Amino acid sequence: MKSIYYLMIAAVLMVGLALAAPAAPAQSGGTSRTEITIESLLNEMIDREAVAQWPAPAFVLKQASSHDRSKNDPGNAVTWHSNNDHEQFLHTELNEGRREWVIMEDTGPGAITRFWIPLDPGKDNQTIRFYFDGSATPAITAKINELLSGTAFVRPPLAFVGWNETDLRNQLKPDFKAPRHVSGDLYLPIPFAKSCKITLDSVPFYYVINYRQYEADTPVQTFSQSGYHSAQTTLTRVGKALLADPDLTIASPSKEATLAPGQEVALDLPAGAAAVRSLQVKVDPQAAPEVLHSIILQAGFDDEPTIWCPLGEFFGSGARLNPVQDWWRTVGADGTLTARWVMPYQHAARVSLKNVGDKTVSVKLSVTTGPWKWNERSLHFHANWHCQPDLKTQPRSDWNYLEVLGRGRYVGDTLTVFSPVKAWYGEGDERIYYDGATFPQHIGTGTEDYYGYAWGMPDYFSSPFISAPKRDHLDDREDWRGYTTTSRLRLLDSIPFQTALRHDMEIWNWADTQVDYAVGTFWYARPGARHNREPQPSEAARPIRENPGEH
Numbered sequence: 001m002k003s004i005y006y007l008m009i010a011a012v013l014m015v016g017l018a019l020a021a022p023a024a025p026a027q028s029g030g031t032s033r034t035e036i037t038i039e040s041l042l043n044e045m046i047d048r049e050a051v052a053q054w055p056a057p058a059f060v061l062k063q064a065s066s067h068d069r070s071k072n073d074p075g076n077a078v079t080w081h082s083n084n085d086h087e088q089f090l091h092t093e094l095n096e097g098r099r100e101w102v103i104m105e106d107t108g109p110g111a112i113t114r115f116w117i118p119l120d121p122g123k124d125n126q127t128i129r130f131y132f133d134g135s136a137t138p139a140i141t142a143k144i145n146e147l148l149s150g151t152a153f154v155r156p157p158l159a160f161v162g163w164n165e166t167d168l169r170n171q172l173k174p175d176f177k178a179p180r181h182v183s184g185d186l187y188l189p190i191p192f193a194k195s196c197k198i199t200l201d202s203v204p205f206y207y208v209i210n211y212r213q214y215e216a217d218t219p220v221q222t223f224s225q226s227g228y229h230s231a232q233t234t235l236t237r238v239g240k241a242l243l244a245d246p247d248l249t250i251a252s253p254s255k256e257a258t259l260a261p262g263q264e265v266a267l268d269l270p271a272g273a274a275a276v277r278s279l280q281v282k283v284d285p286q287a288a289p290e291v292l293h294s295i296i297l298q299a300g301f302d303d304e305p306t307i308w309c310p311l312g313e314f315f316g317s318g319a320r321l322n323p324v325q326d327w328w329r330t331v332g333a334d335g336t337l338t339a340r341w342v343m344p345y346q347h348a349a350r351v352s353l354k355n356v357g358d359k360t361v362s363v364k365l366s367v368t369t370g371p372w373k374w375n376e377r378s379l380h381f382h383a384n385w386h387c388q389p390d391l392k393t394q395p396r397s398d399w400n401y402l403e404v405l406g407r408g409r410y411v412g413d414t415l416t417v418f419s420p421v422k423a424w425y426g427e428g429d430e431r432i433y434y435d436g437a438t439f440p441q442h443i444g445t446g447t448e449d450y451y452g453y454a455w456g457m458p459d460y461f462s463s464p465f466i467s468a469p470k471r472d473h474l475d476d477r478e479d480w481r482g483y484t485t486t487s488r489l490r491l492l493d494s495i496p497f498q499t500a501l502r503h504d505m506e507i508w509n510w511a512d513t514q515v516d517y518a519v520g521t522f523w524y525a526r527p528g529a530r531h532n533r534e535p536q537p538s539e540a541a542r543p544i545r546e547n548p549g550e551h
Helices: 004-014 038-045 144-149 168-172 225-230 232-243 290-294 311-315
Strands: 059-065 091-095 098-107 110-118 127-132 140-143 159-161 183-186 190-192 195-200 208-214 254-259 264-268 274-283 295-301 304-310 329-331 336-339 343-345 349-355 361-371 380-392 397-405 408-419 430-434 466-468 482-489 495-497 500-507 514-525
Touching: 038 190, 038 232, 059 098, 059 110, 059 495, 098 208, 110 144, 127 144, 140 144, 144 159, 144 183, 159 168, 190 195, 225 232, 254 264, 254 349, 264 361, 274 295, 274 311, 274 349, 290 295, 290 304, 290 311, 290 361, 295 311, 295 343, 295 380, 304 311, 304 514, 311 329, 311 336, 311 380, 311 408, 311 514, 343 380, 349 361, 380 397, 397 408, 397 514, 408 500, 430 495, 495 500, 500 514
Parallel strands: 304 380
Antiparallel strands: 059 208, 091 098, 098 195, 110 183, 110 190, 110 208, 127 140, 127 195, 159 183, 254 361, 264 349, 274 336, 274 343, 274 361, 295 304, 295 349, 329 336, 380 514, 397 500, 408 482, 408 495, 408 514, 430 500, 466 482
């Protein structure tokens, strides 16, 4: 059966892109041609309003990875689900007598926004080099494991280890020792004006690089070590902002209610152009975990339904009420769930909680709003949920997170997986398509790599960019029974799309079994956007699974 994605694309072509929002404003008319610099990108990273607007200057988000190069035909199940995702590269070359393996090469202007690797002790002496704008001299030379673990010139939170058992701030302590066989994550924005080439001095292992490609005439100041050192004040300020404890105080309006099955409590927000600045739900922790699944956050902006998502995936805790904090959300063990997504609207907005379960629960809903100047770049916030219980792991398949028709930007997701067996479930790669592509522009190297950890061994951690609350079987790091929840928040690596977006995740499990998948997806779009995720109240009302016994 044809994917709804292709049917939607056909519809777009037939109606002349009628549902795609107005074309991006011409950069030469009215929109500032401010130069892109490391400092401008850092400031954008912590600007909560920036993601709620169509980007200016416009860009596409591209990806370079070590994905299996035989994945070239979606119709060939053998190669499409092959798993040789390491030791892949573009080509080799000689530089000053050195043989170097090229892992990313593209023309600018652009900016690297995310770089992930597994920290393999065998690569401790591997050197990475960044060449910009055709120069034969690298602007960055470093040991790759040091650069991506935050022990070279880039420090946490812009480079860190994706494993912590608390939060990222512990990695700033002098006595912190990074464990091996985990991940390194680099989020320092690295701009370039004309071109970028990244090489290694030996065969690569695994890697995923996300980078922006701006319109051809966008002015960009290429990264240099002198420019990096000149930006220290901004780097320090942004680092502190990323790691600061957020203010969890919510003013008004708010409502408290005891919701019987089927009941709803709603807040009508102030009329006129405005934006939700923070949203908080308080639940009785004794009602967890069921309340996280059966209480649905709903919202509509300007008479369009935009949010339908259970509390667990919306706030990033998944099936259990375990603390977690990222740039957009905070979950407390006391049942206080806070979100900081900026949600603009032009005329009217309504936010509600609905009980789709079979038990009466008490809730409190609070929303803070502030002014917003609505214009042709403003976007509505969307959060959708897709759940499939008893998903067969054989034969292997691509499981769809979301398909959108319209113009907007994809900004993150939270995945919850329930497994009845110990075997690792996350070998599957993301496949992301946008703007009519029939072959994915993004192909990754594994579900855990997409979510920023590695080796199928996360414990629990909080960072601005990736987060995971405690999973069910921490006593055995290779025991994946029970629930696991992981989130990826896209601060600078959001994916703009002009007409459509489709996000799939490959189901690739080491066991022939059945698992439950549930994902919350977060995206912004111009009014009129459509998607394929209808509410699933029956799935949300299903009882939380018991922790399985020995298998």
